[in-house]
Amino acid sequence: MTELSASSAGTRTSAETLVSVEDMKVHFPIKRGVLLDRTVGYVYAVDGVDLEIKRGETYGLVGESGCGKSTLGRAMLRLTEPTNGRMIFDGTDFSSLKGEELRTTRRRIQMVFQDPLSSLDPRQSVESILVEGLRAHGMDKGKESTGKRLRELLAAVGLPAKSLRKYPHEFSGGQRQRIGIARALAVEPDLIVADEPVSALDVSVQAQVVNLLQELQDQFGLTFLVIAHDLAVVKHISDRVGVMYLGGLVEEATADDLYAEPLHPYTRALLSAVPVPDPQVEDRRERILLAGDLPSPANPPSGCRFHTRCPWRQQTKCDTDRPVLREIKPGHKVACHWAEDIEAGKIKPHEVAPILVEEMDGMSPDIPLVGPASVTEALNP
């Protein structure tokens, strides 16, 4: 798989491709040890992801909690250092940049976070939040022009101009998210990575932000990577959608294609599981219920990561070979050994006995270690 992506790297980076991620891996070490910490295992949060985002498009990334969406996003921005792989951004290898060069290039890739409150420094006024980025990149050219720019930004995200002097806590959730978006916009980025931009918002407010994102894209020609677990939202705003399962992409297609004809068993199950606010649809729907839970990323299943829960699982290949993401139809890629056969109805789904998801003893970093690790820890009042 690695060879494949490496050899095709040159051809892929066409003019219209803004971002291309190649074999990105992020493995978080799990450390234990008597005296010195030894690494006893890894959380395979992102485990070999290739993807491309075209200039001006919105790429949506969906998947269940813990499948590595956020980690992938962060690794692309180098907020988490990837273990392996690289990201070519507009022709330059962003992954290998260092120091000042990295810092100045960061301007072009911005992020919007899930929790609008925690992503804003509570001690800074909206003005200084917005100016900070400008200043970091020498875009703060005099009081006058900066002031004008700030007002433009606020207008763009639909906030009143008098917001500048206020502090984040004085805004509602939706408004805060707008500030976060304005901050990202301030430095005139090319790419905005939005990690769950609406999932912390009230349902009635979600739509405001979703609409805003779409408007901004039209207005500024931005490229978006939208990460979300809500399929409906992703489908609504994305041109293309990638589905992640346990650290890897399992399917990638345009939004409509994906919904119309999901090829990967996981995608099928996922789509069928999303409730639709329409009783008639709900009453009609056939559900594909998956058995069991998402396996621990510290101990991923061999072969196809999904084989433990897959109703179409076959005796061969599934539990030994890891399927590669391959293009089955134009613009529609899927990582399944049997995708064609399933589509053609050659393989029928069968019952799957739920398999216990074993936590490797204490390995999962999800378990909060309640109580102090030592005397000294507990001294924190």
Add this chain to the structure above:
Amino acid sequence: TSERGSDTGSGKVGGTFTFGAAGAPKLFDPFYATDGETFRVSRQMYEGLVGFKPGTAEVEPALATKWESTPDGKTWTFTLKEGVKFHDGTPFNAEATCVNFNRWYNQKGAAQSDAVSQYWLDNFGGFADTPDKPSLYKSCTAKDAKTAVVELTGATSQFPSVLGFTSFSISSPEALKKYDADNVVQAGDSFTYPAYANEHPTGTGPFKFGKFDKANNVVELVRNDDYHGDKAKLDKVVFRIIPDETARKQALEAGDIDGYDLPNAADWKGLQDKGFNVAIRPAFNVMYLGINQKNNPKLQDLKVRQAIMSAINREQLVKSQLPEGAKVATQFMPDTINGFNKSVPEVKYDLEKAKSLLKEAGAEGLTLKFYWPTEVTRPYMPSPKDIYGAIAGDLEKAGIKLDTVSKPWNGGYLTDVDNGVPDLFLLGWTGDNGTAQNWIGTFFGRTDNRFNTGASAWGKSLADALAAANSEPDEAKRTQMYSDLNKKIMEEYLPAIPVSHSPPALVLKKDIKGIVPSPLTDEKFGPASKG
């Protein structure tokens, strides 16, 4: 209000006398002892050739019934008491006496340390194998069973009264040998002692060693039924170790102990009111304000030192800070010592005089580094902080500026005083015996002393004069020489300011009889009785 328990002999036989000790005895071999708690216990089990008359510092016969010296004061013949037996049943005689002398003189290795054989080093100088450090002791011969002849290398006023020190008590030669008495080993910062010193002290005294129960913090002595003199009336003497003074007081009040040493002066009245016998000892000490002439040349001016003396309201100090019976010191020794000079005038508090003296000396605005010790109380200095406060207040009134430093007694104070760091310091002395040499000789007998008298021209002559007086064998002459020196010290030299003599006390239950408070803290429990 002092009740001298002179009613010796009356009183019941039997019973246990429990004494509250401030600390555990370090060991039981008096020769290596250096501290009061150790001496107090040893004193009950041992006797020396000479002793002190109860309640005084005067020498009296003990194991030796009489002694005489050649006119040059170098050869001393002791006639020993007969029929005396050590606790282990072996006889005491001239030979045993000489074994003890030779044991002292022949200490080896770690035992020669200043921290181990301190009393020997102070009073007799070096050892047999330290030729560079001459010894006062030369030899001991057993002329016959009851006559021992001790030869010295020079005359000293202190002999034979030093033999009354508990350190120079006579031990059983047999036991010394059996329990490896001289085997002192240095271990790290300290010394460990042999079995003799820890478990088998063997003397001739009225009490025998019982046990040292470390778990209960109790030392127990039992009556020596074979004692050669008046047998002890008490069955047992128990020393209960109670380090905290208040705890000792409360233990006394609760009836757990029968007495303890050095009650806080502030408690005397209360204890008396509660019906205890506060036995006040004669004040056999002196507290002085030390002056070091080294660092500040102004201090080499007699007028400045006199000004300091006049500036201090010693009377007020004695009245407010010291226990009942304390007196202002006119010189560096109490009046019970031969050589005390009655004609030394008492210098009164006179602020104006102090100021004018300072003016004359051109020492107005003088700044002095004044040291006082923390973490200590001494019989002559019950509360250093308060005493310092009073003196400092007086000096400041006279226009002397003070740079005050306080350090823990063992945590730098003594070291600094010895190294001549301060200009003024508080210190004092408790006498070991009744010789003048033990007082002014100790203070000024050398020029590199704590007052650095060598800095003044008279320092050397004073030291020489003291040496001469000490080696004068004739008692009357010697006394006169010391008396003259005392006057000179106070009027012409004034190397330091003697402040006060204060009486320490001992508190006992009313029903304890026969204990005579001693200026040397040399209280013997042999004659005591309870009830």
Add this chain to the structure above:
Amino acid sequence: MLRYTIRRLIQLVGVVLVLSLLLFAWLRSLPGGPVSALLGERATPESRAALTKQLGLDQPILIQYFKFLGRALSGDFGVSNGVQPGDSAMEIFLQRFPATVELSVFALVIAIVFGIPLGYLAAKRRGTWFDNSSVIGSLVGVAIPVFFLAYVLKDVFSKALGLPSTGRQDAIEATRVTGFFTLDGILTGEWDATFNALEHLILPALALSSIPFAVIFRITRAAVLDVLDEDFVRTAESKGLTAQVIRRRHVLRNAMLPVVTTVGLQTGALLSGAVLTEKVFGFAGVGEALALGFERRDYPVLLLLIIMATIVYVLVNLLVDLSYALIDPRIRAR
């Protein structure tokens, strides 16, 4: 769990080594010390110099330290020159340690027996006068200097209650087996000795328990408040369980987690507090030895006792951490 224990033990050794070197170096660089203590006011410059040389105090600190370490490994930490002059420091520690253990355990028991139920009640009655006054009371408990409280107990309460006002020192003489006076009496059948020991323990233990009590009370209260807010308590209520079962099985068990840690940390307060309390009551334990050691600058004893205090403190907390696993299955895996 085992690995964790070993790790902590190795850390402890490191801490003790570093600590001992620091203490040793600093103590040695101070004026006074053994020489002053051994010679006292009768010292002369010569005797001082001679003794300094003889004790090897003129050698470089590091050499002195290694010598010290060599001896220390065989249990020889030197000889006291202030607390119990002449006794070896180790002897002093061994002799006094049971007393402090007895006192601390007693104090801790008082603190726990009163602190936990009161804390629970206060939390249950949050905001009532009972809660407010006990919270303020516990804050006062922390604000009272321990030794002042000890004096008040000693001088006022001992008379009122007819209890001995001195600790241990005037305990009656008895056969000593373990050094724990209360235990010894039971072992040897000398009941009066046990009774006497208990009498002597009460007031110092009360004084010593003030801070642990206040802390345990407040932690319990806070922990119970936290747990009462937890969803699983609501679940338990929704099951219709009886109040007792909820209190015992759901609330207290979870609330005990932070309390247990706190109890471990209170060893620190107990050890420090013992220095003050034992001094006031003349309770012949390690604390008093430390107090005397500080006063009299008895460095060999201080060195050993401080190291021992560290070891005890760290070990107790290690034990507490380990026992944590008994109540919290989430930690067991480690």
Add this chain to the structure above:
Amino acid sequence: MALLEVRDLTVVFERKGEDPFRAVDGVSFDVEPGQTVGLVGESGCGKSVTSLAIMGLLPKRGARVTGSVVYDGTELLKLSDREMRDRRGRDLGMVFQDPLSSLNPVIPIGVQVSEVLERHRGMSRKEAMSEAKDLLDKVGIPDPNRRLTEYPHQLSGGMRQRALIAIALACRPKLLIADEPTTALDVTIQAQILALMKELVQDLGTALVMITHDLGVVAGLCDEVNVLYAGKVVEKAMRHELFARPRHPYTHGLLASIPRLDAPRGEKLTPIKGSVSDNIPWAQGCAFAPRCPNALDLCFSETPAEEDQLGRLLRCHNPVVPGTPAVEEVPV
């Protein structure tokens, strides 16, 4: 007669130094035996407080509950603490939102299931344990024997929620209240849990009060739906009715602002303006008025009464006319 009749339920929180806060304001609804009733609304609208009030689980101090809750002929609000304890877990079961924090972390799952059996069905520990095993099996927990001795942290999120359902249904209550039972779960797991609940409720004939903010969940599960806004039921209808013809501007707005998976891409969403916190701060008037495109001046001064309009209950002065899909375009 309805199994549960909630009438005019009002919960007021008294907070020191602040004005009392009406979290639930005159909520009424009925639950027939075997029926599934939905309570939907956005965060903070009083869903959980309503359910806790029914269960008698609100704090004794600080919360004033008025109105009436009649369960099977008994007025629950008048029961003593002890009587209420006898009913909870036996007659009324409840499932909570966060399965991890809703289970006691230091007690084995088995005990947590069996204690409710011991309490209400007088079983011995042993009987209860074996019954617990069956229960775990029934809710689809694999290898139930082993899970009995395990602790919550050893289970995955879905398994935990299954265990909670097992606890709630252990005594076969006639009424189950589920407070957002799937919000903390992933879609695929949510589907499992919803299917499980549906199945169990049908098998046992249990009535279900389903609390959720997800209109999709309601659409698939409930017979009757109550839409809450700021503590009041603003609209109540059978589910087909409601989704087909939302009448309250709020319901209408909600449906219009949710992106739908089955809708073609590019369809514009029409959000509701403002945010939930933009409530009307005084007692009169409709709380939704500040955000409402249909608001009249009347809406700001007079609280709309609950009225039966066209076969459904509605609290609105100016409801959306059925068949007019267009909500006025709101500037963002």
Add this chain to the structure above:
Amino acid sequence: MALGVTKKEKIDDLAESAGVSLAASAWKRLRRSPVFLIGAGITAVFVVLSILSPWLAPHDPGDPMLITQVIKARNEIPAPQPGHPLGGDLQGRDFLSRMLVGSQQTLIVGVGATLIGLTGGLILGTLAGAIGGWVDSVVMRLVDVMLSLPALLLAFSIAAMFARPSQFSVIIAISIVQIPVFARLLRGSMLAQRGSDHVLAATSLGVKRGAIIFRHMLPNSLGPVIVQSTLVLATAIIEAAALSFLGLGNPNDRVPEWGQMLGDVQKVFDTHPHLAVWPAVCIIIVALGFTLMGETLREALDPKNRR
């Protein structure tokens, strides 16, 4: 009609001020909390008193003006008398003046120790929390060593190490003990800040590292540290007393400090209890004041208590 319009405007305003900040809501709750008000009141009175004390004190606290009334032998000290309402102390100094001036010294010791501890903790905590990696490990090992000794015992030991005890040595001994506590506290919140979204946001904005640390991480980590400071102030005053009690305090008592006054009178506690009770009660009240303030502050700032 008009009514509706005005109400609508009002609502717009309200909507804009929706959400209340942590600090503001904390303050709102604090203002009404009687416990906080008591604590703050005590603290305020104490601070004002200690600042004004040199002018309030009727006499020089170091002048043994009543020395003639001190008679050790009979355990007599100056009784209350005209001009000296509380009498004199063991050295005949005016006790009221000493109590008054003592408040200032007490404040100095408390504030001094807290400031030094805070500064040390800030430096170590910032290093560990902001830089991380081996710096963090080294700093934390150091902190662990310091924490392996019970706090007060560490203070005693440090105080005992000063060859020349003084007010300074007391302050140092107390403050060093606090350094690890502050350091851990700060490190903890810094680490939390480091992973927080707004720091990530600043990083991805390309803000320089120093600016991130000092403009984002540090200011946002200070809250708990400041709360801790008020608590440490209380402990410092109490610990100073314990040090004096053990003879490790400032031996120069011409300008006294309460703890020193209390620690120094142990010998006469049973006969002149008032010499101990006055400073003790003052210490307790002041420590209580600071603690009440700190605890209520902490509780108010705890997000858990926002409801």
